[in-house]
Amino acid sequence: MNVAIIGCGVVGAAIAYELSQVPGIKITVFDRQPPAQASTGAALGVLVGIISQKVKGKAWQMRQTSVQRYETLIPELEAITGRTIPFNRQGILSLCLEAENSELWEKLVAIRHSQGWELEIWDTAKLQQICPQVNHPQVTGAVYSPQDRQLDPTALTLALVEAAQHHGVTFQFGVTVLSLPTTAATKCTSVETTAGKITADWIIISAGLGSTALTAQLEQKIDIRPVLGQALQLRLGHLQGNPDFQPAITGNDVHIVPIGGGDYWIGATVEFPSNGDEILPNHELLASVKQQAISFCPELASAEIIRTWSGLRPRPEGRPAPVIGELPGFSNILLATGHYRNGVLLAPATAMAIREKIISQ
Numbered sequence: 001m002n003v004a005i006i007g008c009g010v011v012g013a014a015i016a017y018e019l020s021q022v023p024g025i026k027i028t029v030f031d032r033q034p035p036a037q038a039s040t041g042a043a044l045g046v047l048v049g050i051i052s053q054k055v056k057g058k059a060w061q062m063r064q065t066s067v068q069r070y071e072t073l074i075p076e077l078e079a080i081t082g083r084t085i086p087f088n089r090q091g092i093l094s095l096c097l098e099a100e101n102s103e104l105w106e107k108l109v110a111i112r113h114s115q116g117w118e119l120e121i122w123d124t125a126k127l128q129q130i131c132p133q134v135n136h137p138q139v140t141g142a143v144y145s146p147q148d149r150q151l152d153p154t155a156l157t158l159a160l161v162e163a164a165q166h167h168g169v170t171f172q173f174g175v176t177v178l179s180l181p182t183t184a185a186t187k188c189t190s191v192e193t194t195a196g197k198i199t200a201d202w203i204i205i206s207a208g209l210g211s212t213a214l215t216a217q218l219e220q221k222i223d224i225r226p227v228l229g230q231a232l233q234l235r236l237g238h239l240q241g242n243p244d245f246q247p248a249i250t251g252n253d254v255h256i257v258p259i260g261g262g263d264y265w266i267g268a269t270v271e272f273p274s275n276g277d278e279i280l281p282n283h284e285l286l287a288s289v290k291q292q293a294i295s296f297c298p299e300l301a302s303a304e305i306i307r308t309w310s311g312l313r314p315r316p317e318g319r320p321a322p323v324i325g326e327l328p329g330f331s332n333i334l335l336a337t338g339h340y341r342n343g344v345l346l347a348p349a350t351a352m353a354i355r356e357k358i359i360s361q
């Protein structure tokens with residue numbers, strides 16, 4: 001059986017690796033760029049799972065599946081590839097601001113406990129004792145999620161690619177998929193690329209923002225729109241707070257992500273297009289994200305900005321993210337796209353869902 005995967009961000013790479021473990025499948029992955037360049041290359045890798053407000057249905061199930069799978073996936077990939085994937089196992093600390101509804105958090109803690117997960121509410125005294133770097137007059141406490149994680153999305157994607165290659169998957173980078181010619185009304189049996197045509201029994205569209213054009217050609221347009229995110233890397237030169245406890249900290253939707261060696265990723269802005277699909281980065285918004293990080297952790301004021309970057313998140317228009325399942329009207333085209341703000345978190349669960357679809361047919 002031949003499977004063609006279009007797009008090698010974290011989602012396409014996770015699918016390739018997951019399917020590479022199913023015997024009898026020949027897999028080819030196409031990307032017009034090298035791996036992990038588009039949205040994946042800009043992501044902060046904060047895996048908002050247990051601490052997310054999703055408590056039921058598919059949105060929660062996918063988060064839970066991914067959180068569980070990451071615990072085995074990272075050591076598995078490191079063993080196959082010999083690479084190290086930076087994976088912060090010290091949890092996520094979400095700062096509570098005066099304005100926030102504390103009842104909501106208490107309810108979430110009770111639900112997570114009933115689901116078998118840990119989640120703790122800290123008062124300001126506990127926060128001060130455990131995370132002395134946080135010092136903000138409006139922070140009234142925090143919620144600590146010890147089982148949530150953060151990882152380096154590029155390192156993860158490159159490891160997924162290498163592990164999949166190890167299992168026989170072919171990758172064609174610098175190759176654009178131009179069209180998906182249809183032979184029968186409900187089937188597409190080949191993939192037309194800038195490097196020629198290949199036949200395929202299954203086609204998986206994990207092309208992020210490129211998914212719109214590919215599906216539009218098939219008259220089943222899945223409208224994926226860009227939402228810009230800007231982020232920056234600060235160099236403090238030493239670790240803030242307790243060097244042995246460096247969780248990812250989040251407050252008012254701003255992440256402060258320790259990446260080791262006294263460097264921190266800070267982000268990200270959420271900027272919608274105002275004119276068609278064009279979005280010009282708003283520098284004031286990035287400055288405000290940095291300012292908020294400093295207001296939570298004042299020591300960061302003395303840090304130096306060593307890098308700023310931006311990326312476009314693939315957001316499905318008019319429907320919930322992500323979009324996973326058959327392309328309407330086609331029995332052998334699967335969509336794995338539109339992961340918007342949580343593609344890194346949801347990549348393992350997405351890959352498992354795609355694998356189920358293929359092996360159950």
Ligand SMILES: Cc1cc2nc3c(=O)[nH]c(=O)nc-3n(C[C@H](O)[C@H](O)[C@H](O)COP(=O)(O)OP(=O)(O)OC[C@H]3O[C@@H](n4cnc5c(N)ncnc54)[C@H](O)[C@@H]3O)c2cc1C
Nearest residue numbers: 007009011032038039040046177208210229311343344345
């Ligand atoms: C600043 C920022 C911070 C973020 N932080 C987080 C976070 O903390 N946690 C989290 O879970 N998520 C985060 N995200 C979201 C996350 O980055 C995305 O949800 C995720 O990367 C989507 O992965 P993907 O593989 O679907 O898409 P992409 O990474 O965009 O990959 C799609 C690929 O398809 C290729 N492609 C498209 N069309 C074609 C074609 N016709 N032929 C060949 N190749 C094609 C592209 O070249 C690209 O490589 C963040 C995003 C941004 C921008």
